[in-house]
Amino acid sequence: MQYRNLGQTGLTISEVGFGCIPIIRLETNQAVKTLRHAYEQGITFYDTANAYRDSEDKIGRAFSGMRDKIVIATKTGRRDGAGALEHLENSLRMLQTEYIDLYQLHQVSREQDWEVATAAGGAFEVAKRAQQQGKIRHIGVTSHSLTMAVRLVKTGLFSTIQFPFNFIEDAAKGELRELAIKMNVGFIVMKPFAGGMIDNAAIAFKFLRQFPEMLPIPGFDSPEAVDEILSFYNEVNTVTDADLVLMDKYRNELGKQFCRRCEYCQPCPHGVSITPAMGYQVIAxxxxxxxxxxxxxxxxxxxxxxxxxxxxxxxxxxxxPIPEMLKKHHVMFKNHQESTK
Incomplete structure (x- = not known):
């Protein structure tokens, strides 16, 4: 495992991190085992969020008594100051820590989100006050909008930007990546597998390792999953013509519109299982x-x-256009259903 600085934060982190959404589906003992295994294999950066159910609690249990050995990043999706403060205090309690290394304003992708978060008494003001109090070491931001992400980095207010990046969604390798490098803003890669649409970890990381200044945070749900990803880092990264052909195959299969399974659309008030239904085209x-x-x-x-x-x-x-895509997938499903009678 290699280690590097996270932008201008002064934090030393492993070259690959741990995205902690998947541990919410694990029993506590198994989650703790997986987290500790990742640490034992050299992973020191752990990214979670107040919204990730009991993820923070499991991290707190896994690393109790060894807080100085790891870097913890968490998030709030609240824009108002009171809500952000409530999330922060809850995160500190669940993580069993007195400080958060990196506290991120989550999913700032719309103008109205930015305006509310930066208004007097908003989430950003609360985060800055908490930073002055020592409860937060650094402030970051996450976004799914390329235009907004570029704007957020340009403000100079954030130590890190977290944004989707993989060989299907590679728009960030242009202006956003270059700007982050220029301003020494740490770049954290969410969705290294395009929300699960890339089911070949080796090819996913062949692409990602071409950008060593960017920190991928794949999700792990077992020690074996940790070992698989880390095994790629034991060899020199080489992208062959065959690899490029395979990447193109994935791109062509998914097209320009596909669901990343982020589940922000859920729950549907009418009971539609949106996320699995959105993936039917790939399943088929x-x-x-x-x-x-x-x-x-x-x-x-x-x-x-x-x-x-x-x-x-x-x-x-x-x-x-989710309803339109669901309707299209449903027609495909019905046709398949008829063909199998």
Whole structure:
């Protein structure tokens, strides 16, 4: 494992981090085992959020008594000061710590989010006050909007930017990456597998390792998953022509519009299983029609409950036309269903 500085923070971190969403589906003992295994293999950066259910609690349990050995990043999605402060205090309690190394304003992608967060008494003011009190060491921000992410970095207010980056969603390698390097802002890579759409870890990391100044934070749900990713770092990274062809195959399969499974659209007020239904097109291409129909039956039948109210569209950070895509996938599902009778 190699170590480097995280932008201008002065924090020394491992070249790959640990995205802690997947540990919410693990029993506490298994989560602690996975977290400790990652640390024993050299991972020192752990990214979580107040919204990730009991993720912070599991991290606190895993690293109790060894706080100075790791770097913890967490987040608040609240824009108002009172809400952000409540999240911060809860994070400190759950993580069993007196300070957060990196506290991030989460998913600042719209103008109105930015205006509220930076208004008097807003989330940013609370974070700055907490930083002065020693409860926060550095302040970062996350976004799914490239335009907004560039703007956020340009403000000079944040030590880090967290943004999606993978060989399918590679827009950040241009202006955003160059700006972060120029301003010495740490770049944290979310969604290294495009929200689960890339199911080949080796090819995903062949791409990512071409950008060593960017910190990928894959999610792990077992010690074996940790070992798989870290095994890639034991050899020199080489991207072959065959690798490039495979990347293109994934891009062509997914197209320009695909669900990253971030689940910001959930829950649907009418009971539609949006996230699994949004992935039916990919499932159908990787399985036979009969298997795909059986595998996704419950989710696809729930699409019939959609009344196209548009709430999911308003929540989607990628501005996907979700009802339209669901309808298209449902037609495909019905056709597959008919063909297998």
């Amino acid at each position: 291409r990787r399985m036979s029609p009969a298997v795909a129909v059986d595998f996704a039956r419950n989710a696809m039948e729930s699409v019939e409950k959609c009344i196209e109210c548009g709430e999911c569209v308003l929540r989607c950070p990628y501005e996907l």
